[in-house]
Amino acid sequence: MEYISTRGNVKAKGFIDTVLMGLADDGGLMVPFQIPVISPEKLAEWRSLSFQELFLEIFSYYTNDEIPYDALKEMVYTSYSNFRAPEVTPLHKVNNSLYVLELFHGPTFAFKDVALQFMGELYSYIAKVRGEIIHILGATSGDTGAAAIQGVRGKEGIKICILHPHGKVSKVQELQMTTVDDSNVLNLSVEGNFDDCQKVIKELFADLDFKGKYHLRAINSINFVRILAQTVYYFYAYLQIEGSDEKKINISVPSGNFGNIFSGYLAKKMGLPVNKLIIATNENNILERFVNTGEYKPGSFTSTYSPSMDIQVASNFERYLYYLVGEDAEKLSAYMSKLQTEGKITIAGEALQQVQADFAALGVKNQQCLDTIGKYNEEYDYLLDPHTACGIAAYEQFNGAGETAITFATAHPAKFDESIALVGIKQEFPEQIAALFSLPQHQTVVEHDKDVIVRELQAFYE
Numbered sequence: 001m002e003y004i005s006t007r008g009n010v011k012a013k014g015f016i017d018t019v020l021m022g023l024a025d026d027g028g029l030m031v032p033f034q035i036p037v038i039s040p041e042k043l044a045e046w047r048s049l050s051f052q053e054l055f056l057e058i059f060s061y062y063t064n065d066e067i068p069y070d071a072l073k074e075m076v077y078t079s080y081s082n083f084r085a086p087e088v089t090p091l092h093k094v095n096n097s098l099y100v101l102e103l104f105h106g107p108t109f110a111f112k113d114v115a116l117q118f119m120g121e122l123y124s125y126i127a128k129v130r131g132e133i134i135h136i137l138g139a140t141s142g143d144t145g146a147a148a149i150q151g152v153r154g155k156e157g158i159k160i161c162i163l164h165p166h167g168k169v170s171k172v173q174e175l176q177m178t179t180v181d182d183s184n185v186l187n188l189s190v191e192g193n194f195d196d197c198q199k200v201i202k203e204l205f206a207d208l209d210f211k212g213k214y215h216l217r218a219i220n221s222i223n224f225v226r227i228l229a230q231t232v233y234y235f236y237a238y239l240q241i242e243g244s245d246e247k248k249i250n251i252s253v254p255s256g257n258f259g260n261i262f263s264g265y266l267a268k269k270m271g272l273p274v275n276k277l278i279i280a281t282n283e284n285n286i287l288e289r290f291v292n293t294g295e296y297k298p299g300s301f302t303s304t305y306s307p308s309m310d311i312q313v314a315s316n317f318e319r320y321l322y323y324l325v326g327e328d329a330e331k332l333s334a335y336m337s338k339l340q341t342e343g344k345i346t347i348a349g350e351a352l353q354q355v356q357a358d359f360a361a362l363g364v365k366n367q368q369c370l371d372t373i374g375k376y377n378e379e380y381d382y383l384l385d386p387h388t389a390c391g392i393a394a395y396e397q398f399n400g401a402g403e404t405a406i407t408f409a410t411a412h413p414a415k416f417d418e419s420i421a422l423v424g425i426k427q428e429f430p431e432q433i434a435a436l437f438s439l440p441q442h443q444t445v446v447e448h449d450k451d452v453i454v455r456e457l458q459a460f461y462e
């Protein structure tokens, strides 16, 4: 399997080089040259596999044997050994039409652990075997940062710097990142929002001299391996439901940077027979507007009760657009330049019909998010975090009669107690989270200024 850029100006790469490249050197995103298709017979065989076995099966289509099987197996089993559920991502039945896939049983209580525990092992392996210097640079609206730091803290040959928006992540998210005292970790708390943080890191990745000199590596979903690792739980969830091949299964996904839902799109392209892919966002509803009208136009930033999805410019939208325009890198590049120069992209006609066939989308309002938390707590004694609540609200909107839905629980409610408290619910924190409140924090608050951030990075990486 070779990997190419959505913009068409990068020589085809192997698996490990694609991981190391992160953002493609031409400013695009790396995608597989050809997406492998899994036959229905193979899918049926996969029903009995554990999460780890399924992971290995799926990755075997993508890694080109660049990593010996035993080494990959060891990485996979190590990655999930510290999850609090033996199934890694257990499926919880709420009622006859709704299952919740609990993606929050990893060390930082969010879905990001699923891919980032593995990426930590993978980077460590690459550092050892290829002697590569791994200087991770990432941006977070709260969950990616904590999970990425946990994935690599204290690991030899790796340094990690995470930018998060100052005062715009939840208290627990902030503590999860900033109470880590390993010397290979730097937290920059940027006066700005997530989009500002992501913009700076993308500019630094696009500066090839800087990227090369400082060996910058990505852990955000611009890195294809994040997307691939996330496809595993789509397959796993679908295959856990008895008779799913005879039902219409919809999947509702809380979405910010479009990475998680894009993994679902990839899984579908690989042959997973999902019916509707439902995008759930909050009041930062650029994706809902795009699906409903064809206009992709970043609007103004709003702080909501689901801060991890407080995002306007969704990174993986570019990957989707690439497939929407028939894998035509020139057309895609023209669209991306239009976004730069005119501040929006507009899709119409058959292309828009295709978008609406691929996705349904709902931007959930703040009050609806809180009401959904209250309702499920009362009716099902099941506490949703605010992001999952948006996913559930979107499931309620789009799941048809007789259809079954899986909604992804992307985080544990304890990470967002500020929002849960507004519903009047008092929750007990898991002990790992309660313990964070007594630890000292380590972070540097910086202006939203690229030069200031560059100086911090140079001092850290040198």
Ligand SMILES: N[C@@H](CCOP(=O)(O)O)C(=O)O
Residues within 6 Å of the ligand: 139, 140, 141, 142, 143, 144, 145, 219, 220, 221, 222, 256, 257, 259, 260, 308, 309, 315
């Ligand atoms: N919601 C994310 C934002 C970054 O997204 P990613 O999937 O590209 O890492 C977060 O919690 O940081």
